[in-house]
Amino acid sequence: MTEPKPDLYDENATSKGMLRATIILGRPEPTDAQTEILETLLASRPGWVLETIGDEWPPDELARAALEAGAEMLVAAGGDGTVSAVAGVLAAAESEVPMAILPFGTANDFARTIGVLAMDEALAALDAADEHAMDIIRVRSVDGDERFVLNVANGGLAWDIGDSLDGEKKGRWGALAYARGALDVLASRVVHQVAIQVDEEPAQRREVLTVAVSSGRTCGGGLMIAPTADPEDGVLEVTLLGDVPPATAAALATRMRLGAVPVDDSLERFLGKQVTIDSDPPMRFVLDGELVPESQVTFSIVPNAVRIWVGAGYRREPSIPD
Secondary structure, three states: OOOOOHHHHOHHHHOOOOOOEEEEEOOOOOOHHHHHHHHHHHHHOOOEEEEEOOOOOOHHHHHHHHHHOOOOEEEEEEOHHHHHHHHHHHHHOOOOOOEEEEEOOOOOHHHHHOOOOOHHHHHHHHHHOOEEEEEEEEEEEOOOOEEEEOOEEEEEHHHHHHHOOOHHHHHHHHHHHHHHHHHHHHHHOOOEEEEEEEOOOOOEEEEEEEEEEEOOOEEOOOEEOOOOOOOOOOOEEEEEEEOOOHHHHHHHHHHHHHOOOOOOOOEEEEEEOEEEEEEEOOOOEEEOOEEEOOOOEEEEEEEEEEEEEOOOOOOOOOOOOO
8 A cells, every 4th residue: 555645644744734735736847937836835825735746646646645634725736637636536525625726737628617727817716716616527437437527528539639649749739739639640530330328318329530528618728629518507518520521620620729619510519417428449538638448438417526716707608609
């Protein structure tokens, strides 16, 4: 069994009842500007501590350790994977401890949805403490594994794009790395025969390139995959991209980066509280930026499961142009 990290359990520094917040820092190493932000926060907020994830201490383990140590708040300083991992721990524990986000990642899509994409917005949210009870998605595979997703689960083409990216590409291209990855994989795209069941409705069969199950609105660094999603309404938004030529898929992605795209012959959307997807060939999913192999999988919404501090610009109902 892994030993507790000393700085979380040191009675002189962070004993239970004294620890106010733990900042959980995701990879890669922070920039100079991010380091300055962290140092300022730690110096100005007594009782705050910083923990950095690693091979032996992934973000979910750090979040559990912080809760056990009596943290009154968790701050996820990273990308969507770090944010989702921290939120998943809070949801699984049915904890009332709130969390906040410092957008230190590549895509920062959930930060975009809740109005803390810019660093000044995120820092202002730490002062405002405007707390909202957000939904989270429970993901169960056919073999019984269970995970939580805060923003979006993408299957099919999205997995291939994510698999094509490494840390060097993300560092070089930033949020545009996902668009660059799409160019690399569209030519060899895989068409999936899927059976998709939403709530108690009969399963529908489709030929698709990708399936997205969302509580947040964007993925891949600003691609508007679920334009009407409300992360507090207890409803999933499901998006299907049909079997279209590479040029059509690329054009659609470009339009989604510019704003909401209505449904058409290549794009379908469904709303529901639970969706089961069975695919041939098996569909692998990206869960908030983290690659996981799955086949048949069921997604269900867990309403108001995580308390999150939002930015001043957050709106439950997005502004969708006519």
